[in-house]
Each structure stands twice: as C-alpha cells, then as structure tokens.
Amino acid sequence: MTDATATATGAEATGEKKEMVDVFSDEGIGAAAGSNPVGYALAQLGDADENVVTLSADMSGPLGDFRGRHGDRYFEFGIAETNAVGVAAGMAAAGLVPYVVSMAPFGLIKTAEQVRTDWVYNRLKIRMVARLSGLAMGFFGPSHQAIEDIAVARAIDGLDIVTPADANSAIGLLHSTADLDGPIFIRICEGLPPVYDRPPRIERGQWPTVKTGTDVTVIGNGIGTGLGLQAAQLLEGEGISVGVIDSAWLRPYDERAILDAAASTGKLLVIEEHSVVGGVTALVAEVLGRNGVSAHLADQAIPAGEIEVGVPAELLRYYGFTAENVASKIRELAKG
Amino acid sequence: MPADTTAEDAPETLERSRPISIDDLEKRADWIRLQTIDLIDSAGLGHYSSTFSCAELISVLYYHTMRLRPSQPDWPDRDRFLLGKGHVATGVWPVLVDLGYFPESWLEQFGKIGSRINDHPNMKLAPGIDFSSGALGHNTSVGVGMALAGKLRGQDYRVFEITGDGELQEGTVWEGIMAAGHYKLGNMILIADANGFSGAGPTSGAMNIEPLPARFESFGWEAIEVDGHDVKALVDLFDSLPENGDRPIAVVARTKKGHGLAMTEEAPQAWHLGLMTPEQRDAAKAEIGARLK
Numbered sequence: 001m002t003d004a005t006a007t008a009t010g011a012e013a014t015g016e017k018k019e020m021v022d023v024f025s026d027e028g029i030g031a032a033a034g035s036n037p038v039g040y041a042l043a044q045l046g047d048a049d050e051n052v053v054t055l056s057a058d059m060s061g062p063l064g065d066f067r068g069r070h071g072d073r074y075f076e077f078g079i080a081e082t083n084a085v086g087v088a089a090g091m092a093a094a095g096l097v098p099y100v101v102s103m104a105p106f107g108l109i110k111t112a113e114q115v116r117t118d119w120v121y122n123r124l125k126i127r128m129v130a131r132l133s134g135l136a137m138g139f140f141g142p143s144h145q146a147i148e149d150i151a152v153a154r155a156i157d158g159l160d161i162v163t164p165a166d167a168n169s170a171i172g173l174l175h176s177t178a179d180l181d182g183p184i185f186i187r188i189c190e191g192l193p194p195v196y197d198r199p200p201r202i203e204r205g206q207w208p209t210v211k212t213g214t215d216v217t218v219i220g221n222g223i224g225t226g227l228g229l230q231a232a233q234l235l236e237g238e239g240i241s242v243g244v245i246d247s248a249w250l251r252p253y254d255e256r257a258i259l260d261a262a263a264s265t266g267k268l269l270v271i272e273e274h275s276v277v278g279g280v281t282a283l284v285a286e287v288l289g290r291n292g293v294s295a296h297l298a299d300q301a302i303p304a305g306e307i308e309v310g311v312p313a314e315l316l317r318y319y320g321f322t323a324e325n326v327a328s329k330i331r332e333l334a335k336g
Numbered sequence: 337m338p339a340d341t342t343a344e345d346a347p348e349t350l351e352r353s354r355p356i357s358i359d360d361l362e363k364r365a366d367w368i369r370l371q372t373i374d375l376i377d378s379a380g381l382g383h384y385s386s387t388f389s390c391a392e393l394i395s396v397l398y399y400h401t402m403r404l405r406p407s408q409p410d411w412p413d414r415d416r417f418l419l420g421k422g423h424v425a426t427g428v429w430p431v432l433v434d435l436g437y438f439p440e441s442w443l444e445q446f447g448k449i450g451s452r453i454n455d456h457p458n459m460k461l462a463p464g465i466d467f468s469s470g471a472l473g474h475n476t477s478v479g480v481g482m483a484l485a486g487k488l489r490g491q492d493y494r495v496f497e498i499t500g501d502g503e504l505q506e507g508t509v510w511e512g513i514m515a516a517g518h519y520k521l522g523n524m525i526l527i528a529d530a531n532g533f534s535g536a537g538p539t540s541g542a543m544n545i546e547p548l549p550a551r552f553e554s555f556g557w558e559a560i561e562v563d564g565h566d567v568k569a570l571v572d573l574f575d576s577l578p579e580n581g582d583r584p585i586a587v588v589a590r591t592k593k594g595h596g597l598a599m600t601e602e603a604p605q606a607w608h609l610g611l612m613t614p615e616q617r618d619a620a621k622a623e624i625g626a627r628l629k
Contacts, residue, residue: 053488072488073488075484075519077511077515078514080511080514080515082477082508082511083477083480083508083511083512083514083515084477085477086474086475086476086477086478086480086481086508086512087477087478087480087481087484087512087515088481089467089474089477089478089481090467090477090478090479090480090481090482090483090484090485091481091482091484091485092481093459093466093467093478093481093482094412094481094482094485094486095412095485096485096488098481113471114474114477114508117468117470117471117474118467118468118474118478121458121460121468122459122460122467122468123460
C-alpha cells in the first residue's frame with residue numbers, strides 16, 4: 001500500500017490535452033510546480049545541501065531557479081551530453097552530488113556507456129534527470145523520441161530507475177532519493193495527468209497502490225498511472241472494479257506488488273509511454289514467469305515497428321494513450 | 337586516546353617537487369619496466385610497449401611531482417592522477433606498493449579472478465586509484481569534473497591525466513578539452529603519451545591527430561612539447577607549472593613505444609599486447625637490469 005501522504009486525485013483529473021513543450025522555455029521558474037517540477041525541486045535540493053551541483057547540456061531553461069540561487073554550482077557544457085556525464089563522474093568522485101539534466105533522447109540513450117562505466121561500476125552518487133521522455137518531443141522526429149530509455153536503463157544493473165507519475169511525484173521522488181547512495185536515472189515525461197495532490201513519499205522500490213480494485217489491475221508507469229485512474233472512473237458505472245498501481249521505481253521494483261496483483265485480480269494491464277520492448281511490460285512478464293505465476297497480461301505501450309512523428313497530444317491518441325482506449329482494453333481483460 | 341596528536345601520528349604528506357636525483361628517477365623508470373615484465377609474466381598477458389613509453393612519466397609524477405598521502409589515499413587535498421590509457425596500470429601497481437598504498441603481496445594476485453589489481457585500474461578495489469579507467473576517452477571529462485570541484489571548493493589540488501595519443505581520436509576527449517579551456521582550468525594537466533602507435537598501428541595512419549600542440553592551443557590550453565623520456569626536462573617542466581594559472585596545460589610528451597628495451601622498440605606494435613617467452617623475459621630483464629647496476 002502507498003504511504004499515507006500519497007493521495008490519489010485521479011478522479012479529479014481533467015484529461016486535458018497534452019500540449020507541445022517549449023524545450024528551452026524558462027516557464028515555471030519561481031513557480032511551485034506543475035510546469036517545471038524538476039527546476040523547482042532541484043533548487044530546493046540545492047538549498048538543503050551545498051554539495052548539490054547541476055550540470056546542463058544546453059538545458060539551462062528549467063534550471064532558472066537553481067541558477068538564481070546557486071549560480072556557482074550550476075555548470076553548463078553546451079551540446080555535449082557525454083562530456084557532461086563524464087564531468088559529473090569526476091565531480092562525484094571529488095565529493096559533490098551532481099544532477100545532470102538532459103533531454104531524454106540525448107541523455108541515457110546517448111551516454112549509456114559513460115553511465116555504465118563511470119557512474120555505475122564506480123557506484124557514484126549521481127543522478128541523471130531525463131526530461132521530455134517518451135513522446136514529448138515527437139513533433140521533432142524519431143531522433144527526439146525517448147521510447148527505449150527504460151530498456152537501456154534496465155540493462156545496466158546497479159542503476160536505480162525512478163519514473164514519476166506526475167509533477168508532484170517528480171518533486172517527491174527527487175526529494176526522497178536525495179540521500180540515497182549510488183547512481184539514479186530519473187525519467188520524466190511531460191503533460192502527465194495529476195495523480196497525487198501533493199508530493200508523495202514513495203520508498204525505494206515501492207509501487208504505491210493509488211486505487212484498489214477487484215477485477216483488473218492497471219500497472220501504470222508515468223502517464224499510465226493517471227490514465228489508469230481516469231479509465232477506472234469511466235468504468236465505475238459499468239460495475240468493473242479497477243485497481244491502479246504506480247510503478248514509480250523500476251530498479252529496485254516491487255515484486256510483491258506484481259505478485260499480489262496477479263493473485264488478487266489475475267488480470268494486469270501495463271500502461272507505459274515506452275516501447276513494448278524491454279520496458280515495464282517486459283519487467284512484469286519476467287516477474288510472473290520467474291515465479292511460475294499465470295496471469296492475463298496486456299499492454300498499452302508503443303508497439304514495435306517504425307515510430308510515427310507528430311504533435312505529442314496527437315501521437316498519444318494515435319498510440320492509444322487515452323482514457324477511453326485504456327477503458328476499452330480493461331473491458332476486454334475483465335471479460336476474459 | 338589523548339586529545340592531541342603528535343607529529344608522529346600525523347599522516348605523512350609527500351609534497352610536490354620532492355628532491356630526488358635525475359639518476360634515481362631514471363632508474364625507477366627502468367625498475368617500473370622490470371616490474372611490468374614480471375607482472376605480465378605472472379598473469380599471462382599484458383601491455384608491454386605502451387607501459388614502457390610512459391615509464392619515465394610515471395616515475396617523475398609519482399616520485400617527484402605530485403602531492404600525495406599514501407597512508408590516506410582519499411585525502412581531499414591530494415593531487416589526482418588519472419590514467420586515461422588505463423591499459424598501462426601494470427606500470428603503476430608496483431609504484432603504489434612502493435609508496436605504501438597497499439601490500440606487496442597483492443602483486444601476486446595481479447590479473448587473477450578476485451584480485452584487486454588488474455590490467456586496468458579500478459578505484460573501488462585499489463587504494464591510490466583516483467578513478468577507474470579502461471574505456472578510452474572517458475577520463476578527460478572526469479578530470480574536468482575533479483578540477484571544477486577543486487575550484488568550487490577552493491582546494492588547490494591539481495589533476496594530472498596521462499592519455500594515449502590514440503585515445504585522442506575519441507571525440508569525448510575533445511569535449512572535455514573544450515570544457516577545460518572554457519572553464520580556464522589551470523589546475524588540470526593533461527599529458528599525452530605521444531608514442532605514435534595505437535593498438536593496430538601508427539596512430540596518425542589510422543586517423544591523423546597532429547599537430548597536437550596547435551590543436552590544444554586552439555582550445556585555450558597552453559601546450560608544451562617535451563621529450564617524454566628526458567627525465568630532467570620533465571622535472572623542470574613540472575616544477576615550472578604556475579600555481580594559479582588560468583589555462584589548462586597540455587604536455588605533449590614525445591615518446592617511443594616500447595622505449596627502454598631493444599626488442600619492444602623494434603616491434604612496438606607486436607608488443608602492444610602479449611607475453612614474452614621465458615627466454616625473452618630473461619633476456620629483457622638482463623638488458624634493462626644492466627642499466628641499474
């Protein structure tokens with residue numbers, strides 16, 4: 001079960017259209033939030049610990065608050081992500097706590113070798129905060145889509161993986177991971193429907209249950225948690241009871257939550273803004289298989305094959321990331 | 337325990353520019369070569385000629401130039417040493433033993449499963465290793481991070497890195513060089529062991545990296561060319577490093593791959609990675625050993 005501080009608000013979710021993000025915008029500076037949870041939380045972390053430094057590869061926009069309050073601890077490296085990752089390793093070896101803020105497709109996907117060799121093998125306390133993951137930059141072309149980054153991260157054993165479900169969750173997870181040793185990959189998608197009414201305290205490896213239900217369990221990841229809540233609301237009138245779990249941590253992950261869901265409903269729908277290859281669906285399948293547990297497992301993910309290009313809101317609809325489509329998939333599972 | 341500590345209790349710091357004769361430093365370089373031959377012999381495989389090309393550099397840096405505290409390897413104010421060309425760690429292990437970082441018995445385990453010292457250095461396993469290396473092209477960026485951290489905290493340590501010249505073909509090295517120039521990291525000294533060969537042949541035959549000094553200078557560095565086997569020139573160069581410079585220093589050390597042994601000098605590429613037969617090993621040790629008498 002989730003911590004008491006984590007309160008689901010999906011019932012109030014508006015399902016508003018996912019707008020395109022201006023990736024260089026300073027919007028959200030000084031705001032408590034929604035539009036720039038990363039910038040907001042990192043400035044707070046900088047207030048609390050003078051060893052916290054931020055590194056940017058041409059991502060200064062969202063770090064406006066940090067730059068304003070801790071300008072001497074903000075380091076810009078231009079469009080050279082791999083160097084920024086290596087520099088962070090040297091800083092961590094010298095006792096600083098670096099946060100590398102990257103655009104997701106040019107973060108872990110581009111710098112996986114440095115993260116593996118310099119961060120993970122050496123067990124250094126560093127974080128990569130990958131913004132604009134999933135389809136958030138889908139308008140710009142396949143180069144800008146980050147739909148394999150969870151798979152890359154999962155392949156690097158020793159790298160903690162955190163995937164916030166909404167803005168409050170991003171703030172909560174940035175804070176709750178602050179004191180953890182070792183490297184952490186924090187994957188943040190954009191335009192996430194609200195799930196938590198304030199920053200939750202999610203323990204390392206915990207998958208909070210944000211809604212209980214008896215017929216089908218949604219294992220949400222990122223946008224999937226809020227979509228699961230919206231779909232559950234749509235289905236209430238039909239007598240279908242949907243539980244929703246937030247897979248906030250992918251390493252370590254909550255094996256107990258997966259097995260409990262398989263035991264209680266036996267019907268699982270994973271929703272992830274990621275390729276179906278190597279992501280959360282695959283993780284859940286591995287857990288079920290290794291434990292010899294039989295369950296119905298469906299996915300709402302980006303299918304294998306060529307990726308389409310377009311405005312993020314339209315891309316999400318195209319690939320079925322809507323409450324209506326999720327509800328339809330849940331109906332099918334409930335029948336079976 | 338008494339509250340006050342005596343001078344005897346204080347960890348010994350090996351200060352910069354320690355007095356030592358040129359002859360002694362030259363002999364230590366040859367001793368590094370002998371130790372390298374023995375370590376590779378016990379492990380069954382290793383990098384001879386790349387290690388031989390930077391033996392003088394290792395000798396001068398560890399026995400003269402760098403500020404170290406072997407009894408406290410993580411002392412925050414130590415000078416940092418990065419081995420971009422991590423495959424020559426074999427030449428560093430005996431030096432770390434000699435300086436007291438870890439016991440000589442560890443050398444017996446070199447290259448074996450479970451050993452703390454291997455062909456490439458691992459900071460999690462071996463005291464005295466400031467950063468792991470192996471994948472070429474990583475440690476210049478790491479050095480930039482260490483140098484920036486030192487400046488941020490007002491520490492005066494220096495960051496030394498030995499790179500291979502083949503390693504300079506890696507694009508990430510130049511991202512780091514660009515950043516060091518941008519941030520005016522006068523506390524960073526990159527020493528290119530320019531021995532002219534990479535694993536498969538002449539470095540610039542594979543991809544031209546010259547003119548190295550001009551390339552470094554165009555990135556905002558001060559570049560100094562030196563004979564990398566001339567111990568006196570190296571000592572003088574490192575003694576003349578500015579205390580608070582605002583330009584990173586590139587030492588382009590012109591070296592000979594396999595230097596110090598006729599067999600490896602004549603066939604540097606063949607001895608990049610290999611294992612001497614017992615006869616070759618004994619002959620090599622006799623040739624080098626003769627200079628130590």
